[in-house]
Amino acid sequence: MASIIWRVEHFGEIDSTNTWLVARAKEDAPEGLVAYADFQSAGRGRLDRQWESPAGASLLCSILLRPHVEPDDLQLVVACVALSARAALVRLCGVRPMLKWPNDLVVGDAKIAGLLAEIVTGGDGLAVVGGIGVNLTNGGPPDVLATSVLEQSGVTITPVALLDILLDELEIRRPKLDTVEGRAELRDEYHRALATIGQLVRVELLQGAVNGVATSVDGSGRLVLDVDGAMMTLSAGDVVHVRSHGGGAA
Numbered sequence: 001m002a003s004i005i006w007r008v009e010h011f012g013e014i015d016s017t018n019t020w021l022v023a024r025a026k027e028d029a030p031e032g033l034v035a036y037a038d039f040q041s042a043g044r045g046r047l048d049r050q051w052e053s054p055a056g057a058s059l060l061c062s063i064l065l066r067p068h069v070e071p072d073d074l075q076l077v078v079a080c081v082a083l084s085a086r087a088a089l090v091r092l093c094g095v096r097p098m099l100k101w102p103n104d105l106v107v108g109d110a111k112i113a114g115l116l117a118e119i120v121t122g123g124d125g126l127a128v129v130g131g132i133g134v135n136l137t138n139g140g141p142p143d144v145l146a147t148s149v150l151e152q153s154g155v156t157i158t159p160v161a162l163l164d165i166l167l168d169e170l171e172i173r174r175p176k177l178d179t180v181e182g183r184a185e186l187r188d189e190y191h192r193a194l195a196t197i198g199q200l201v202r203v204e205l206l207q208g209a210v211n212g213v214a215t216s217v218d219g220s221g222r223l224v225l226d227v228d229g230a231m232m233t234l235s236a237g238d239v240v241h242v243r244s245h246g247g248g249a250a
Helices: 016-027 070-091 149-153 159-179 180-191
Strands: 005-013 033-040 057-066 098-100 105-109 111-118 127-135 201-207 208-217 223-226 231-232 240-242
Touching: 005 016, 016 057, 016 111, 016 127, 033 159, 057 070, 057 098, 057 149, 057 159, 070 098, 070 111, 070 127, 070 149, 070 159, 070 180, 098 231, 159 180, 180 208, 201 223, 208 231
Parallel strands: 005 033
Antiparallel strands: 033 057, 057 127, 098 105, 105 111, 111 127, 201 208, 201 240, 208 223, 223 231
């Protein structure tokens, strides 16, 4: 694919960058449109949980992608953005978070970033709005075990500096979503970066909780769980790491 032309829209304050970009996607906005804000008054996480951060304390952005993938491969799109954010943090300040399936970046058990992806279908095919919030100088709400780039590295970086490098890293990985071979490469990078692999986990599902050992992710990025010897594949769910079960990511 040709190089992506990034078009960045900056907002001092907005309700939600994801909400704004989903609306643009429904209007057939092209791939590469990015919204980032200093403050979100109605920022959302998974399951519509509210997430609020002081102005300028986090990178709060959403990115419009139009990969050639099936809806079942949404987790690989999330992984593509998460891995790009991880690489950007390494480049800027040496912080190397691990990934917690399905949508968090963590340092130890503390969350440093979270993602929210939404699928939009319409006249111009499938679109994915990938929202990400990265804690730069503030760890987040007091009821959440969280950390920040400043706490982990002693380095203060601006949201726009991180966004610039994140998009640079995303441009490297984005073409991989369009081919079988590329998706396999992304899956392997994702597997290596997942702190969840090798963990005894509890997964909260709509029908109740499941306990098991996270053994791998499949070709679509779905979590493979060993539940008392029976293998279960999950495409969504809230994961709690209970304890290490040996192995784990490198």
